[in-house]
Amino acid sequence: MFVKICGITSEDDALLAVAMDADAVGFIFAPSTRQIAPVVARDIVKRLPPEIITVGVFRDEAPERVVSIVNQAGLRAAQLHGGTPEATQYVAARVPLVIKAVAAGSPEAAAADEHGVEVVHVDGTTPGSGQTYDWDLVRAVPPGLKVVLAGGLDPGNVADAIDRVRPWGVDVASGVERDGGTPGEKDPRKVRLFVANARAAAARLPAPVEPYDWTDDTLS
Numbered sequence: 269m270f271v272k273i274c275g276i277t278s279e280d281d282a283l284l285a286v287a288m289d290a291d292a293v294g295f296i297f298a299p300s301t302r303q304i305a306p307v308v309a310r311d312i313v314k315r316l317p318p319e320i321i322t323v324g325v326f327r328d329e330a331p332e333r334v335v336s337i338v339n340q341a342g343l344r345a346a347q348l349h350g351g352t353p354e355a356t357q358y359v360a361a362r363v364p365l366v367i368k369a370v371a372a373g374s375p376e377a378a379a380a381d382e383h384g385v386e387v388v389h390v391d392g393t394t395p396g397s398g399q400t401y402d403w404d405l406v407r408a409v410p411p412g413l414k415v416v417l418a419g420g421l422d423p424g425n426v427a428d429a430i431d432r433v434r435p436w437g438v439d440v441a442s443g444v445e446r447d448g449g450t451p452g453e454k455d456p457r458k459v460r461l462f463v464a465n466a467r468a469a470a471a472r473l474p475a476p477v478e479p480y481d482w483t484d485d486t487l488s
């Protein structure tokens with residue numbers, strides 16, 4: 269289970285996410301209360317272990333600028349909200365990992381495979397708002413794509429979400445923030461519980477059924 273803690277605004281919060289066993293951290297370059305400057309993200313990224321997947325989050329951004337910021341900040345991945353399939357492919361040819369973000373239930377979600385990338389982030393209509401939605405809408409994403417479920421997840425509902433949707437990964441911003449904190453500031457207890465609950469739920473899922481190998485039939 270891929271677990272991403274998004275909207276990182278400080279080195280302390282990035283190191284907290286790493287210490288709590290997250291796989292990825294997200295830096296928001298799109299307009300947001302959690303927006304971070306590329307130079308600040310770069311200084312944080314330098315202090316993270318190389319195995320952590322550092323993701324830049326963009327919305328309707330020119331693909332050339334996405335690539336430039338990813339390189340400037342030393343990131344490993346770009347999460348693209350908005351943009352055409354051609355823009356996604358431009359970035360995918362230049363950045364190691366591209367995550368295409370779509371709104372659950374939208375025409376874009378149903379056509380997510382047109383972007384030619386493997387990983388699709390399925391969010392609510394207002395990313396970063398902490399609002400959940402009908403998880404059944406995720407079924408409209410074309411089969412074969414790795415779904416990262418996002419939008420209104422928190423330590424209390426992430427296990428249920430994983431049981432019901434069986435995503436490849438989960439993503440959270442608002443649900444692990446400190447009540448009354450500065451924008452984006454994470455709550456260590458919420459981050460710990462979110463990651464632990466996600467990992468425990470994933471471990472409870474039944475293993476996928478292996479197709480029967482008819483070429484190795486010892487009964488014949």
Ligand SMILES: O=C(O)c1ccccc1NCC(=O)[C@H](O)[C@H](O)COP(=O)(O)O
Nearest residue numbers: 274300395396397398419420440441442
């Ligand atoms: O978080 C934002 O402010 C944001 C703004 C613009 C584009 C994307 C944004 N966030 C992207 C994320 O990956 C969030 O983690 C995701 O939307 C879930 O957010 P939340 O519902 O707050 O957990």
